[in-house]
Amino acid sequence: MTSQNNPQKKFLIAFLVVVALLPALPIPEYWITLLNYIGLAALATLGLVLLTGVGGMTSFGQAAFVGVGAYTTAYLTTQLGASPWIALLAGLLITAIAALAIGMISMRLSGHYLPLGTIAWGLALYFLFGNFEFLGKYDGINDIPALTLAGISLQSSRAMYCLIWAILMVAILSVTNVLRSRPGRAMRALKSGKLMPEAMGVDTAWLKVMMFVYAALLACVSGWLYAHLQRAVNPTPFGINIGIEYLFMAVVGGAGYVWGAILGATVFTVLKDVLQSVLPKLLGASGNFEIIVFGILLLLLLRHARDGLWPLLRGLFPAAPPVHAPDSAEALPQRVKPQAGALILQVDSARKQFGGLVAVNNVSFDVRAGEIIGLIGPNGAGKSTTFNLVTGVLPVTSGEVRFCGESISGLASREIVKRGIARTFQHVHLVAGMSVLENVAIGGHLRSDFRPQGGIIASMLCLNRNEEAKLLHEAKRQLIRVGLGDRLHDDASSLALGQQRILEVARALCCDPSLLLLDEPAAGLRYQEKEALAGLLRKLRSEGMSILLVEHDMDFVMHLTDRLVVMEFGTKISEGTPQHVQNDPVVLEAYLGGVD
Template identity: 60%
Template sequence: MDIRKTGLIALIAAVPLIAVLPLPDFWITQLNYIGLYSLTSLGLVLLTGIGGLTSFGQAAFVGIGAYTTAWFTLNLGYSPWVTLFIGLAFTAISALVVGVITLRMSGHYLPLATIAWGLSLYYTMGNLDALGKYDGLLGIKSLSIAGFDIGQGRAFFVLTWAILLMLAFALLHLLDSRAGRAIRAMKGGSQMAEAMGISTFRYKVTIFVLAALFASVAGWLLAHFQRTVNPSAFGLKMGIEYLFMAVLGGVGHVWGAIAGAGLIKLLDDQLQVLLPKLIGTSGSYEVIVFGIAMVLVLKYLPDGLWSLVERKLPRKQRKVDWANAAALPERSKPAAGEVVLDVQAIRKQFGGLTAVNDISFQIQAGQIVGLIGPNGAGKSTTFNLITGVLGMTSGQVVFRGQAVGGKPSREISRLGMARTFQHVKMIADMTVLENVALGAHTRGSKGVLPAMLRTNRAEEQRLFREAQRQLERIGMGAYLHEQAGNLAMGPQRLMEIARALCADPALLLLDEPAAGLRHKEKQALADVLRQLQREGVSILLVEHDMDLVMQVCDHLVVMEFGTLLTQGTPAHVQQDPKVRAAYLGTEH
């Protein structure tokens, strides 16, 4: 049995064991708090560590869960088992509203917005008479099942840690799924994910709500454990502390959330006693120590303390269980000779600079068209106009008979236009197979909940089967389980092509696929492109390597200073004096 499995079994077995061992009550209470804090910091692993969205406002969601159950049980006599769901509903609604408003913001605006949200909820809780103002609400009843008190001590420990472990496993399942790969793809920016047809905004809102729900469950438990609620537990200071826990533990790792919460809770208690003794006066000196520890961790161990453990653990290879999975549905392919792409006088102006000046060309089914020109000619901009990454100033792009100008890149990609990037965009810590499966995102449908409940297995097998098929198609069958970040440039670029092919595209757009490749790798790439062409794939190739372009292209479009210099067969273009002059930099 591998060490990971042993560790997990030990963790699961520890819960009932701790409950029956004669541990002092103090330690059970400590573990109860660690469990409660871990629930919130687990949400932050998803939101901040995996999704790349920083929130200082999680404590406010803990507050919504806590105050809802307190108010409904105290004033209306509802059962806590009902108020849990009322609290979750309130949390979901408020997270949805806050999320929809703030998650379109980028950079530092989002953390600032979550600070504002955390502050405003804190003062709302502190100023409402119905919520007992800053004194809060007292006399909340303990949790019980059939008259048996499970709201304190060991029983509460079992309840909290059972919920925590259940959610931790649900999160692990989520991260290893179609939805999880989409969430992981957002961290380095939204461009790659959107090009895979993923609505990054929808996933951002989803993980924001999910993290808030985790916090809400913690709030519900906390209210019945402490039997009182007041705003101080849900203010900005706590919001920052939750973030500390997640970052210190290892914000990218599920188990890091628990490690971080445990460490902060235990250190906090010890330092509160030790530091005043050492310094000789009382004060919140532990905050200063945490601040320094945080800076050191961020500087020297940005992936948190859990990454030290993770490094020591053996990597588990995914079990190949999809050999008999059903094939994914395929889109209808263009007939030979059909115009797949019709670029009609597209123009892009950046202020006074016309980067693309009324460029027109067509691609027919099964053709490889090369878009060439000196540096700064406007090739990448043209590429981005076609794929919807940039909006055009004027003109139109017709893809398979449909005008796509003005559509966002994810919609264009869903119509069957798949692309690679000039600078490879991938998730370095995922395997090649998982990266490639991301390309088939729009060919699956299972979302977050089926992933957490693990009812998505059949679809996952179909996606992996397709990813393997595409990797084998381009000769990368031996790399399935390799970590993508460990690949050399050549295989990385091939991996991107396999990922694009996973979308079952009618048109493949390759942005400088030969850049950084060695001679042999370029030859292999040329073979792959010719093979794809034989299989009926149409390709638009932006490329500087003239040998490759002349070898594989049927038709060339030459640009210079944003304008169309000429177009035609490679032989025709090679003979054109204007092209020679453009490349040699002479007058024409």
């Protein structure tokens, strides 16, 4: 592992050395000023990389939070004589409270309503800055004191340069640490939708709010630095136009890549500066012609490099080492399985209606500990809908679902997986761009003593290494168990469909379930792979695990299950052993149209 880390570490050290030496070199002051603005923009854009590129949530309001940080320090230092460092803490607190309140409303929006919502509150904060008397209205606040660090005054651009880029490097390190951790994997899973993360125990609504607050705090720090660099603030740099520019930087650099924030900020800032100088000379008039050029360039970028510029350039730099599982680690705690034969799942007259359509019609069946139950029927029989009722993806219209004697009918998916029910999906739900190992590790999101609220902070500071080692080792163990131990570091999307289904089984096992729900696990598998899967499921049954599976491969089902439940048009038409079901005239009628 050390050898894999060396190229990346050497590159980082070389980059930091160059950044640190620049102000000591005899380069023009103008370049230093430009680099300061690049650093400030990259810090704000980094929040959008996390929010938009990783989480898939578009926000146009990042500039407003830059304004909160700038105005807080401007007011406290000029009007109340507070220390700039105290003002920074106050700004972070105010930003966190405001972002929490705004995020709990806007992060629940989806589709085009989310960006529209961010525009709305971004404009609201902008006009608040310009209309409050104590903030100087549109004239703003002047005479902001320079920062002092360890008795050294940071009045010059070169002095501020060192602080800006040092904070930016720390921010990049913190975001990188988070994304390579348990909460970071959950964040990266959000872009594929909330169905799978919720089924693995992720509180997606709360996680989105936490990401929103994190991004806002990065913007606040950028605003604080901006105020003490400029020594004056007014509302203009915090309007919706600047919010659009930050989003543009994220898209140009590569919205899903941490280093794309610096690349996008550099390209945008330098290009904007050049165009503002060159275009008026070419066109013979002053004006915002650069906006037209940026629009054309963005269209070309989206056409030819939708993931931004960083993916095109990262081949020139050493790749980050993959997340590795340790060879040995302390085992994660395991739940006690119910005694063999104990009643574990009861589906009692479960009914699901979508308007006038009855998808599941008063279906009842039981699952006992140590049983493999097959749920079969023609296409459209309601099998997957029944799965969704059991796992909380859909609420029951009437009836009840009980697990180990407790009603789980009204619980969310993340609450049901806590109780010991894990599942796979009819259509594979994996996180593309994430390794096989990390995809499986998502299944252990709730294992051990993990707390989502404190997990992000612990990940930023690398205080969770022991927990990470245990979780990754467990994920590796499950992959070896299902026969994918040689594909740990491959991109999950590069696997064949059958292997992706096996990967989903490993992820479900990482949840440490008492009841395992498998939706068409044998689809796409070759004969030997089916035999290996059947052997694994029999082994799990012998260990006390209960399995409920939906499958169309009758040969696979008949040789594996203890009992079968047959559905047609949302109704249960038969239940019994495979031999009984094979000879049931009602089943033969449903499958074959009747047999003489």
